Amino acid sequence: MIEFQNVVKRFPDGFTAVKGLDLKVRDGEITVFIGPSGCGKTTSMRMVNRLLSISEGKILVEGRDNRDFPAEELRRKIGYAIQQIGLFPHFTVLDNIAVVPRMLGWDETRIRKRVDELLDLVGLDPDINRDKYPRQLSGGQQQRVGVARALGADPPIMLMDEPFGAIDPITREVLQEEFLQIQEEISKTIIFVTHDIDEAIKMGDRIAILKDGALVQYDTPDTILAHPKDRFVRDFVGADRALKRLGLIRVQDLMDEEVIPKVQIRDDVDKARRVIDEHGVKSAFVVDDENILKGWVDVDGIRHSPRSLTEAMMEADFNEIGVRKGNTAREALSAMVARGFRITPVVDRRGKLVGSITLRALQDLVEQDWGEDEPQPEAS
Ligand SMILES: Nc1ncnc2c1ncn2[C@@H]1O[C@H](COP(=O)(O)OP(=O)(O)OP(=O)(O)O)[C@@H](O)[C@H]1O
Ligand SMILES: [Mg+2]
Incomplete structure (x- = not known):
């Protein structure tokens, strides 16, 4: 800690x-x-590894005042990826990543092995990239080397100052995803600086919002989006915070496991009509014997082909009409808007119907936020 x-x-x-x-x-x-x-983001961070001195107060690292650590131990414990990448231009990729391990006196065999391991981890082929110089790499590749360098000596703590700041939005998203996957494996304690709120929401377990050198709010992304503490935070997270919040919530947290209006493909049309009436809806989903989603049937279809369900139904690929448990509520909303459904089936990888999610549930979530917004007089 x-x-x-x-x-x-x-x-x-x-x-x-x-x-x-x-x-x-x-x-x-x-x-x-x-x-x-x-x-004051960079300044706060640089006091952790003592690149800057503290004027008052203290910083504990693993329960100990960070001024009590020998400098070398602190360097081993804390990896640092600096703003604007900061690779040494005259060092090869290998030498850049090896900076801290060399400082710590590792032998060359161990260092080479570690460098290759790290290049693999950040998605760069070691044989192709090890001996390149930074200028021979793209911006995104340099960022990856920067991350690998910070991980060099396998420190439990990482300080990352806008590690993906200097790259285009698309590459940046890829790096964010990759880094989150890496973090699943390595579980480092990380301070991650950014000034991009979307990046903060995506990457952060917790977000500290700073203003003029002081902490304004420190909470989980969901709490910050649902309950911004004051106008500054509210403006900072943006007017679309309700939508952003939908991006944090998973379908599995909102879905009903008891599935929707559904009929078996071998049922008859009367059964389908009854199910639709009973639920007071416009359509029912159609599944096969193994509960795999095959399509849907609505009242119009039944009117046109009153004799056979297979003729009355609209066949559809489950990937087209279903969402997965792991999708975000925001993705589910887009799917519903695109298809004009008020209820969307939730399917597993094989297309099996495992639940449903309603437009109502998503609306409730969004309106919960609006409700809080209105009165709240500002105490500034
Ligand atoms: N050596 C210094 N002497 C005087 N003021 C400094 C010094 N270094 C930084 N500052 C000031 O301290 C404040 C905080 O700087 P800091 O680099 O921590 O900002 P930041 O939040 O990281 O900003 P950015 O998002 O632009 O990187 C700034 O106003 C900066 O001008
Ligand atoms: Mg900074």
Whole structure:
């Protein structure tokens, strides 16, 4: 754990960049520091590994004042990926990643093995990339090397200062996904700086919002989106925060396991009509003997082909009309809007119907947010 206790940073010119920061970073989590440019994110981070001194207060690392650690031990414990990548231009990829292990006196065989391991981990072929220089890599590849370098000595703690800041949005999303997958395996304790709220929501287990060197709100992404503490946070997270929140919630948290209006493909049309009437809906989903989703049938279909369900139904690929448990509520909403459904089937990988999700459930979630927004007089 990293704990900031009333930390103040005053620069020699008298400017106070950090004003009494109190905050605990939990083990194995990604804690995001976010806030406008100049709010003190980099400064706060650099005090953790002692690249900057603390003016007042203290920072505990694993329960100990970070000033009590020998510098070398702190370097081994804390990996650092700096803003703007910061690879050494005259070092090869291998030498860049090897910086800390060499400082720690590892032998060359162990270092080579580690470098190849890390290149694999960040998705770069070691044989192709090991001996390249940074200028021979794309921006995204350089960012990957930057992450690999921070992981060099397998530190339990990582400080990542806008590690994906310098790249295009598409590559950035790929790197975010990849890094989250890596984190699943390595469970580091991470402080991750960004000024992109979408990145913060995606990457953060917890988000610390800073303003002028002070902490404004420290909560999970969901709480920040649902209950922004003041106008600053609300403006910062954006007017579409209800939608953003839908992006955090999974279908499995909102779905009904008891499935919707459904009929068997071998049922007759009367049965389908009854099911539709009973549920007060416009259509029912059709499954086969193994409960695999085959399509749907609606009242119009029944009117046109009143004799046979297979003729009355609309056949459809389960991937086309169903969503998965792991999809976000936001994806489910897009699917419903695109297909004009008020109820969408939830299917598993093989197309088996495992539940359903209603437009109503999504609306309730969004309206819950609107409700809170209206009165709340601002105490500023
Ligand atoms: N050595 C220094 N002396 C005086 N002021 C400094 C010094 N270093 C940083 N500052 C000031 O401290 C404030 C915080 O800087 P910091 O680099 O921590 O911001 P940041 O939140 O990381 O911003 P950005 O998003 O632009 O990276 C800024 O106003 C900056 O000008
Ligand atoms: Mg910064």
